[in-house]
Amino acid sequence: MLSDSTGVPGTGFQVRSSKGEYMFHMGWFVGHGFSVQSWKGTWSGAGAREWMMPDLYVDMARSLERACFDYMIFEDGLMIPDAFGGSMDTYLKYNMECPRHDPTALIGILGQATSRIGLIPTMSTSFYPPFMAARMLVTLDHLTRGRVGGNLVTSSSHRAAQNFGHAEHFEHDLRYRMADEWMDLVGKLWGSWEPGAVVFDEETGTFADGSKVHTIDFEGEFFRCRGPLNAVPGPQGRPVICQAGGSPAGREFAARNADTVICVPLGVAAMKAYREDMSARLIAAGRKPADCKVLYLIRPVLAETDAEAQEKRRRLRAAQREQAAIETQLAVMSYFSGLDFSTFDLDKPLPDLSGQVNGHQSSMTRYAKDSEDGKTLRELVSTHETTTSLELVGTPDTVAALMGEAMEEVGGDGFLISNDVDRHSIAQIADGLAPALKRRGLIRESYTHEHFRDNLLEF
Ligand SMILES: Cc1cc2nc3c(=O)[nH]c(=O)nc-3n(C[C@H](O)[C@H](O)[C@H](O)COP(=O)(O)O)c2cc1C
Structure with a gap:
């Protein structure tokens, strides 16, 4: 309404x-x-x-x-x-x-x-x-x-x-x-099919009108396609x-x-x-x-x-600090960036990765922004929310x-x-x-x- x-x-x-x-x-x-x-x-x-x-x-x-x-x-x-x-x-x-x-x-x-x-x-x-x-x-x-x-x-x-x-x-x-x-x-x-191309005319036994269906003859830099x-x-x-x-x-x-x-x-x-x-x-x-x-x-x-929701949130945050969660977060960052985060020092800040990411640039920029206050990689991965x-x-x-x-x-x-x-x-x-x-x-x-x-x- x-x-x-x-x-x-x-x-x-x-x-x-x-x-x-x-x-x-x-x-x-x-x-x-x-x-x-x-x-x-x-x-x-x-x-x-x-x-x-x-x-x-x-x-x-x-x-x-x-x-x-x-x-x-x-x-x-x-x-x-x-x-x-x-x-x-x-x-x-x-x-x-x-x-x-x-x-x-x-x-x-x-x-x-x-x-x-x-x-x-x-x-x-x-x-x-x-x-x-x-x-x-x-x-x-x-x-x-x-x-x-x-x-x-x-x-x-x-x-x-x-x-x-x-x-x-x-x-x-x-x-x-x-x-x-x-x-x-x-x-x-x-x-490639004009509106009205499908006629389903029972009298003439015509499914589609050939004058309304066209090849596209597409010739691009990367793709070619004849169509329709x-x-x-x-x-x-x-x-x-x-x-x-x-x-x-x-x-x-x-x-x-x-x-x-x-x-x-x-x-x-x-x-x-x-x-x-x-x-x-x-x-x-x-x-x-x-x-x-x-x-x-x-x-x-x-x-x-x-209060219950806050308590649930606290438990979720605590779980983020567990070893398996840290490992999965690092694996996610590796996937996003194409860089191997297992080689990075967890107790140092996230290094400057500008120019090195050919993957999800916006996601990596978001991590970089969240670490501007100098938090360590361990702190970053145990607090960062990728999906909210x-x-x-x-x-x-x-x-x-x-x-x-x-x-x-x-x-x-x-x-x-x-x-x-x-x-x-x-x-x-x-x-x-x-x-x-x-x-x-x-x-x-x-x-x-x-x-x-x-x-x-x-x-
Ligand atoms: C909310 C969201 C959902 C996405 N879903 C997919 C997906 O399903 N598959 C995929 O390959 N990439 C997915 N991406 C990645 C983007 O499509 C894009 O490939 C990636 O972010 C790199 O592009 P960018 O550098 O312009 O951000 C997603 C990104 C965001 C932010």
Whole structure:
């Protein structure tokens, strides 16, 4: 129930709910992708046995649809890392960045089990042939009845490149130049069937009008493709495009192509700066700020009382200081940067790594920022939060209030839950936090449209 629309610096457009609050969007970032989620925790259930089956995700998608989330997004990767200590052992031992089953296979099943929520698998523009990606996304757009998106990443590690026959990965900014051309080509394939090309005329026995289906004859610097696509346009025409890279090159790519950006700037000021930077880039690219929704990762710690939530937070922080947690954090940093963090002195500050990272530059910049006060690497890894922009601890109502305040200040556009996935944590968000957000008029109470993009761009 929307009462009015108001111009706001930042997004250029936001909507107040009938309760007078600026409304925002919600999603869930499944940070382990289609993989083992929870398997030895209190609430893991049969996590070790059922992770490769769709049931948990079906339950999750239905729960998040009940919560009126905009979308659910699956992280993905294309290799088993060995950056830490020059070995895959740590990654295999703790199932970090592996295994990774193909999330596109899940989307059709989730589409069948739901009717409104947007569903986004991750795809690598560096390695997914554009023709195959265009066809896969259109096929999924049909299977989900207009609710698919693609999280377009450029992949970051040499190991992934080696799985596709390259000696090493392409240089960082070159990857984004390739991604731009990839997107251009995919867009042309999606446009290779004019509206009205499919006629299904029973009288003349005509399926499609040949004058409305065209080759694209694409000749780029990196890709060539004749076209047309051999799949008919999906309900959305162009599936929703999501983008996650925060470097200047990544943001430029998003400004040209993305309907939604997901990011993890640290704190409200950085979130606001990110939104404003994206708005400026969108305008420079000839688009409106409201054309692209920026969602920030958060990892709320929820409990029945604020005190209980604080105690839970204290326990989580203490666990971060245990040896296994330090090792996994170092392995994550190695994966992000491609540098071997097992060789770094834990009791010295993080060295200056500028110019050495060909992987996730924005994630490494975030670590560097967090260590500006001179903390040691050990202190950094035992306190750093990779997947939250804000510290949110309390009852669902306390956290909902904090989220509302942050969004009011940032100027849009929403949050992406990055909590671990098990049925207990899903219920905390879908049946605890979401109702609290709805009571405050901060998120939608029902979906207005059938298609993903229409709901995403509604406010
Ligand atoms: C929230 C978030 C989610 C991401 N998800 C993926 C992913 O699923 N797969 C992947 O290969 N990279 C993922 N990335 C990495 C980015 O897409 C990008 O490749 C990386 O950050 C390097 O680009 P940058 O230097 O522009 O930040 C993610 C990054 C962020 C911030």
